[in-house]
Amino acid sequence: MADTGQVATAASSKDPAVGLTAVRSLRVLVERLEALQVQNARDQGWTWEQIAQLLGVTRQAVHKKYASGRGPLRRKD
C-alpha cells in the first residue's frame, strides 16, 4: 500500500476522475462482498428474512436480487 502521505493527497484530490473511479470500485467491491455473504448465509440455512434484516433492506429486495437464476455469483457478462 502507498504511504500515508500519498493516500492523503489522493483522497483530498479535487479531480472528479479520481474520486468517481474510487467510488465505482468501492461499489463493485461492496456488490461482490454482498453476493459472497448472501450465498454463505443461504448455505448455512439462513432465511431471506434474516439476511434482509442484517443488510437493512426488505426481504423482497434481497430475494429479487439473489434468489433467481443460477445463484448470486452469476455474472452479467
Add this chain to the structure above:
Amino acid sequence: MFERFTQQARQIVEGAQGQARQLHSGRVGTEHLLLSLVAQAGSASADVLAAHGLTHDSVAESVRAYVGAGDLDADALTTLGIDLDAVRDRVEATFGPGALDGGPAGRNTGMIGHIPFTPRAKKVLELSLREAVALKSRTIADGHIALGLLREGEGLAMKVLADRGVDLEAVRRELRTALQA
C-alpha cells in the same frame, strides 16, 4: 475434443487459466489464450508470434490498455485508504481462491481454481479443432489454437493484434508452415 490436444496445446489451455488468474479476471477470454500462447517460449507458435513483435510483455501491455484495472481498481481504492490486496487475501481465506474476482466460491462447486471460459474463448478452441482437420492433423497443437484465434477473428486478442499492426495473413501462413514442418 480435448483428448486430441497435444501436451503443448494442453499447456496453452491451462496457461490461459493462469493468465486470467494473474489478471484477476473471472473469465478466461481470448486475450488470456493469446497471452498463454506467447508465454510458451520455444513453442512453434510462440516463435512465429514473437517474430511479429508479439511477446508476453508487449501483449500484456496492450491487454492492460484495454482492460485497465477493470471494475475493481486497486489504485483508486488506495485513495480511500482501502488495500484491495488485503481485502482479497481475507476474502479468499474464507471463500476460496478467486472468490472476490467472480470465480467460483469454491465450496459448492467443487471446482476450486477453475475459471470458466468465455463463449468466444470456447469458440477459439472449437475452431482449433477445425483448423487441425483442415490441415489434416490428427492432433490439435498450439499452432492450431493460434490459428483458431485468428479464425475466430473477434475478441480482445484480435484487437491487440490489430492495434499492434500485425500482418494477420502472414502470421496465418507462417503458423501453417510451422505446423507442417
